[in-house]
Amino acid sequence: MRFVVLMHGDEAVWRDASTQERAAIIDQHTAFAAQAPQRGCTLVGGEALTDVAVATMVRRHGDHLEVTEGPLAESVEQLGGFYVLEAPDVDAVTEALRELPEHYAFEIRPVLDLD
Amino acid sequence: MARTSDGSGGAHPAEAGPALELAWREHWGRLVGLLIGQTARPDVAEDAVADAFAAAARTWPTSGVPASPGAWLLTAARRRALDVLRSEAVRRRKQPLMVVDTELRERAAATTDPGSHLADERLRLVFTCCHPALAPEARVALTLRFVVGLDVADITALLLLQEPTAAARLTRAKKRLAAAGIPFVTPAPDRLDERLDVVAAVLYLVFTAGYQPGPRDRGLRVDLGDEAIRLARLLDEQLPGRPVVRSLLALMLLQHSRRDARLDSDGALVLLPEQDRGRWHGAEIEAGLAVLRDLGPASGLAEEYRLQALIAAEHATAPTAADTRWSVVAEHYAALEAHTGSPVVRLARAVAVAEAWGPAAGLVLLDGLDDALPHHHRPPAVRGELLLRLGRAEEAAHEFERALMLVRSDTERRHLEDRAAAAARAV
Numbered sequence: 001m002r003f004v005v006l007m008h009g010d011e012a013v014w015r016d017a018s019t020q021e022r023a024a025i026i027d028q029h030t031a032f033a034a035q036a037p038q039r040g041c042t043l044v045g046g047e048a049l050t051d052v053a054v055a056t057m058v059r060r061h062g063d064h065l066e067v068t069e070g071p072l073a074e075s076v077e078q079l080g081g082f083y084v085l086e087a088p089d090v091d092a093v094t095e096a097l098r099e100l101p102e103h104y105a106f107e108i109r110p111v112l113d114l115d
Numbered sequence: 116m117a118r119t120s121d122g123s124g125g126a127h128p129a130e131a132g133p134a135l136e137l138a139w140r141e142h143w144g145r146l147v148g149l150l151i152g153q154t155a156r157p158d159v160a161e162d163a164v165a166d167a168f169a170a171a172a173r174t175w176p177t178s179g180v181p182a183s184p185g186a187w188l189l190t191a192a193r194r195r196a197l198d199v200l201r202s203e204a205v206r207r208r209k210q211p212l213m214v215v216d217t218e219l220r221e222r223a224a225a226t227t228d229p230g231s232h233l234a235d236e237r238l239r240l241v242f243t244c245c246h247p248a249l250a251p252e253a254r255v256a257l258t259l260r261f262v263v264g265l266d267v268a269d270i271t272a273l274l275l276l277q278e279p280t281a282a283a284r285l286t287r288a289k290k291r292l293a294a295a296g297i298p299f300v301t302p303a304p305d306r307l308d309e310r311l312d313v314v315a316a317v318l319y320l321v322f323t324a325g326y327q328p329g330p331r332d333r334g335l336r337v338d339l340g341d342e343a344i345r346l347a348r349l350l351d352e353q354l355p356g357r358p359v360v361r362s363l364l365a366l367m368l369l370q371h372s373r374r375d376a377r378l379d380s381d382g383a384l385v386l387l388p389e390q391d392r393g394r395w396h397g398a399e400i401e402a403g404l405a406v407l408r409d410l411g412p413a414s415g416l417a418e419e420y421r422l423q424a425l426i427a428a429e430h431a432t433a434p435t436a437a438d439t440r441w442s443v444v445a446e447h448y449a450a451l452e453a454h455t456g457s458p459v460v461r462l463a464r465a466v467a468v469a470e471a472w473g474p475a476a477g478l479v480l481l482d483g484l485d486d487a488l489p490h491h492h493r494p495p496a497v498r499g500e501l502l503l504r505l506g507r508a509e510e511a512a513h514e515f516e517r518a519l520m521l522v523r524s525d526t527e528r529r530h531l532e533d534r535a536a537a538a539a540r541a542v
Contacts, residue, residue: 089298110296
């Protein structure tokens with residue numbers, strides 16, 4: 001099964017982190033990538049995202065593309081990154097997340113099979 | 116469907132009814148588990164097993180009960196599951212039929228069992244239905260459907276829900292079970308204990324649901340108690356010495372020992388003091404007490420069940436209702452209330468205190484309970500009872516009227532009507 005793990009967290013944690021603290025966070029992501037296969041997970045992809053403040057929203061209305069700044073950040077927790085994993089089940093994904101920083105809330109979403 | 120051709124012959128068609136009932140109890144959960152293991156599709160598995168039982172209900176009465184009902188049902192269910200998966204594959208034009216068949220057969224043959232440290236399929240099914248990624252209400256509904264095999268109408272009645280609510284809850288839960296990637300395995304040994312509390316809580320809900328007199332006036336479902344105890348014993352065998360399982364087992368054995376005395380011949384509720392103690396199952400009481408004796412104070416849910424079991428043990432060992440050591444019961448309830456903070460426990464404690472030290476002492480403990488338990492008929496019902504004993508019949512009648520507006524079960528309604536009438540006579 002393929003899963004996407006959406007990482008929600010307070011953007012201030014990274015923004016305000018010192019060099020050492022940032023290094024520690026990166027180490028945890030590195031450890032996650034290294035440990036995932038031992039939990040039965042294959043890392044397919046993933047990215048860290050810049051702040052929602054620099055996001056751009058686009059909506060298509062027929063031929064017209066409406067481009068705005070946004071989305072408006074209404075909550076402290078924002079999407080800060082994601083991973084794509086191939087895993088036998090949600091438990092394997094859950095276990096793999098033990099390596100990642102505590103300041104995230106992880107949303108595990110199975111990928112819709114369109115075949 | 117054809118009668119089994121193994122030559123040993125089946126039972127007489129007239130025995131199809133009881134045989135079907137027995138097969139349901141023995142095989143439903145096991146078959147659902149087996150098929151989920153083979154298809155990795157809980158939705159398909161459950162439908163297929165339901166279809167197999169429907170086929171059995173149609174054919175067994177005329178063609179006889181097969182010599183091996185379990186094997187017959189498995190064959191029918193497996194065939195049905197295969198049909199569904201095939202037609203899905205065709206509809207999606209994804210794979211040629213042969214591939215599906217081969218895959219299924221391979222999966223069936225391999226039956227990879229990461230949970231082989233827990234052999235029983237039903238138990239694995241319980242762990243799946245009690246997965247923490249499912250909402251607590253969904254776990255109970257799923258367990259009642261997948262493990263016990265109840266239909267939506269029964270689940271509705273047992274969980275005291277409205278039928279559309281129960282149906283929607285079950286549908287949502289099934290969808291989630293099939294789509295969220297929840298595995299059909301028992302948790303890894305080092306993760307097992309943290310999952311045991313959830314499983315124990317669900318088993319106890321299954322157990323108590325059987326004793327909840329349903330609004331459809333269907334009486335008690337003591338077979339649910341049997342099933343819950345059977346599953347708890349299975350857990351205890353596979354995972355020996357876990358406090359939460361041991362204390363749950365003790366509690367259920369002691370409570371279940373009274374099952375035959377809880378309703379009279381007309382199906383009316385018989386309260387503990389009036390129960391015929393000769394109809395309590397002595398051997399089960401002994402078994403429960405033996406488990407309880409080895410249990411020391413614990414924490415969390417294990418302690419909650421242990422304290423409840425101690426209370427049940429006091430009742431079970433009192434030779435007559437009048438001999439009940441109510442002060443001991445009241446102390447256990449005080450400990451239980453301190454441990455859980457539950458208003459329901461406080462209500463029970465008030466009853467015990469009233470028995471031990473008089474109705475006035477019990478009445479004090481009821482203060483504020485109506486706010487904590489709104490829509491619940493028992494606070495006014497108990498208050499009415501205690502007021503009546505204090506000779507305050509007019510207030511008692513008023514409380515019984517309030518309770519009657521809230522009560523949902525017909526069995527309890529009749530009891531409350533009797534008490535309201537008694538209060539009215541005493542005014």
